[in-house]
Amino acid sequence: MQEYKRGSHTVWDCKYHLVxxxxxxxxxxxxxxxxxxxELLREI
Structure with missing residues (x-):
């Protein structure tokens, strides 16, 4: 199951897409x- 970040009134999942x-x-x-x-960029 995917891990979500939780705040006091929020639930979020942040992902990045680099171009x-x-x-x-x-x-x-x-x-x-x-x-x-x-390979190097995937390690970040």
């Missing part, structure tokens, strides 16, 4: 560099 876009959307994070960047 990393380079200038002109050039695919700079490709190959092994891209894979490693994904």
């Amino acid at each position: 990393w876009v380079t200038k002109y959307r050039y695919p700079i994070l490709a190959g092994d560099v891209g894979q490693r960047a994904r």
Whole structure:
């Protein structure tokens, strides 16, 4: 079951969605560099 944060009058679940876009959307994070960047960002 999913854990929810609780306050005195609230119940909440906060999630983040990170979008990393380079200038002109050039695919700079490709190959092994891209894979490693994904792994590091998932650890955060």
